[in-house]
Amino acid sequence: MPTERNTSSFLSLSSGNGRSSRGSGTTNYSQTEQESLDRIRREKASLLQEIKTLKDEIADCDWIIERLDVDEDGRPNSERQFLMLGKKKFNLDPKKGIDYLVDHKVLQFTAEDVARFLFNGEGLVKAAIGDYLGEPDAFNQKVLEEFIRLHTLSKTDLVSALRVFLWSFRLPGEAQKIDRMMEKFAQHYCSQNESVFASVDCCYVLSYAIIMLNTSLHNRAVKDKQTVESFINMNRSINGGGDLPREMLVAMYDSIKSEQFRIPEDDGHELVPTFEDPDRQGFLWKQGGKYKTWKQRWFVLNDSVLYYFTAQTDKEPKGIIPLENTQLREIEDRGKPFCFELYLPNSQVVKACKTQKDGKVITGRHTTYRVSAMSALEKEEWMRAIRSCTSDNPFLGMLQERKRKAQKFYHGVVQ
Ligand code: 4IP
Numbered sequence: 001m002p003t004e005r006n007t008s009s010f011l012s013l014s015s016g017n018g019r020s021s022r023g024s025g026t027t028n029y030s031q032t033e034q035e036s037l038d039r040i041r042r043e044k045a046s047l048l049q050e051i052k053t054l055k056d057e058i059a060d061c062d063w064i065i066e067r068l069d070v071d072e073d074g075r076p077n078s079e080r081q082f083l084m085l086g087k088k089k090f091n092l093d094p095k096k097g098i099d100y101l102v103d104h105k106v107l108q109f110t111a112e113d114v115a116r117f118l119f120n121g122e123g124l125v126k127a128a129i130g131d132y133l134g135e136p137d138a139f140n141q142k143v144l145e146e147f148i149r150l151h152t153l154s155k156t157d158l159v160s161a162l163r164v165f166l167w168s169f170r171l172p173g174e175a176q177k178i179d180r181m182m183e184k185f186a187q188h189y190c191s192q193n194e195s196v197f198a199s200v201d202c203c204y205v206l207s208y209a210i211i212m213l214n215t216s217l218h219n220r221a222v223k224d225k226q227t228v229e230s231f232i233n234m235n236r237s238i239n240g241g242g243d244l245p246r247e248m249l250v251a252m253y254d255s256i257k258s259e260q261f262r263i264p265e266d267d268g269h270e271l272v273p274t275f276e277d278p279d280r281q282g283f284l285w286k287q288g289g290k291y292k293t294w295k296q297r298w299f300v301l302n303d304s305v306l307y308y309f310t311a312q313t314d315k316e317p318k319g320i321i322p323l324e325n326t327q328l329r330e331i332e333d334r335g336k337p338f339c340f341e342l343y344l345p346n347s348q349v350v351k352a353c354k355t356q357k358d359g360k361v362i363t364g365r366h367t368t369y370r371v372s373a374m375s376a377l378e379k380e381e382w383m384r385a386i387r388s389c390t391s392d393n394p395f396l397g398m399l400q401e402r403k404r405k406a407q408k409f410y411h412g413v414v415q
Contacts, residue, residue: 091128144180153189189207205399209231238407321364343369
C-alpha cells in the first residue's frame with residue numbers, strides 16, 4: 001500500500017500545480033493537492049469496496065457450485081465431478097480410474113462403454129490409455145477390440161489409418177502388447193477394406209514396415225535413409241506369397257516421406273528412440289572382415305542398429321550393422337579377451353554397410369562381426385543391450401514369424 005508520503009510525491013509529479021511550502025517533519029499541501037488527495041482516497045475506498053463485493057459474490061458462487069457437487073459430507077456428488085476425479089485416477093492408475101467411474105455410475109462396466117470413454121480420450125493421458133488397452137485381461141482385450149472398432153478405417157489407405165490409430169493412444173513398450181494391438185488393428189483394417197490385402201498377416205507386416213520407414217526417414221540420427229526401392233524389397237512376397245502393387249508401396253513411401261507420423265510422447269516408452277539417447281555406446285575392439293586385424297572403434301547402439309565410428313567425435317559412421325536378423329554369441333579368441341560376435345546361421349555374410357576411405361559406401365564382407373569389450377562387465381552389458389535388438393527380441397521374433405506366414409499364405413491356403 002502506498003504511504004501518504006508516497007502518494008504525495010506521486011501527486012507532486014502528476015499534478016504539477018502550485019504547491020505550498022513544506023516544513024521539515026510535517027507535510028503541507030496546497031488546496032489543489034489536498035483536493036486531489038481526497039478524491040483519490042475516495043476512489044480507492046470505493047474500489048476496495050467493489051473488490052470486496054466481487055470477492056463475496058465469487059465466494060457465494062463457489063459455495064453454491066460446491067453444494068451442488070458434493071453431498072453433506074463434502075464428497076463429490078455430481079457426474080461431472082466423478083468424471084473429473086475418475087479421469088485423474090485413470091491417468092495415475094488406469095484400472096483404478098475405470099473402477100472408480102464404474103462404481104460411481106459414470107461408466108457402465110461394458111467393453112463398449114469403456115472403449116467409448118477411452119476413444120473420446122479428453123483429459124486422458126495417451127500412455128495410460130495404451131497401458132489399459134495392452135493388459136492381457138479378457139475384459140481389457142474386449143475393450144481393445146471395441147476401441148479399435150470405433151476407428152472408421154473403411155476406404156482409408158493403410159498409412160492414413162495408421163496415422164489415426166497410432167495417435168489415439170500411446171503404444172506400450174512390451175513386445176506382446178504391441179503384437180496384440182497391431183494384430184487387432186490389422187484384423188479391423190482388413191475387415192473394413194476386404195480386397196486390399198491377401199491376409200491379415202500381410203497388413204500386420206506392412207504396418208510395421210511403415211512404422212520403421214517413418215523412423216528411418218524422420219529420425220535425424222539415422223544417416224542411411226531407407227530408399228523407396230529398399231522399402232519395396234523389404235515387403236517382397238508378403239501378400240499371400242505375391243508382391244503388393246508397386247504403386248501402392250511407392251505412394252506409402254511418398255506419404256511418409258512428406259509427412260511424418262505424429263506419435264504421442266507423453267510417457268517414457270520410446271517407440272522411436274533418438275540418437276541423442278542411444279541404447280548403449282562405448283569403445284570396443286573390432287576384428288576386420290578380410291584381414292583379421294583388430295581396430296578400436298567407437299560403437300553406438302541405437303534403434304536396433306549398431307554403428308561404429310573411427311573416433312568418438314566423428315559425425316559419419318564408418319560402418320552400420322542392422323541387427324534385426326543377426327544372432328549373438330560369446331566366443332573365445334586367442335588374441336583378445338571378453339569377445340562376442342554377431343553372426344548369421346550357415347556362415348552367411350552379415351547384412352551391413354561401411355564407408356571406405358574414398359567415401360564410397362559398400363556392403364560389408366563379414367560372416368561374423370567379432371568384437372572385444374574392455375572388461376567382462378562391459379561385455380555382459382553390451383551383449384544384453386544387443387540381444388534386445390537381435391532376433392532374440394520377442395517382438396522382432398514375432399514379426400519375423402508373421403512375415404514368414406504372410407509370405408507362405410498363398411502356398412498354404414490356395415494351393
Ligand atoms: C581392415 O583391416 C580393417 O579391420 C577394417 O576395419 C575392416 O573393415 C576390414 O575388413 C579389414 O580388412 P586393415 O585395416 O588391416 O586392412 P575398419 O573399417 O573399422 O577400419 P570393416 O569396417 O568391414 O570391419 P574388410 O572385410 O573390409 O576387409
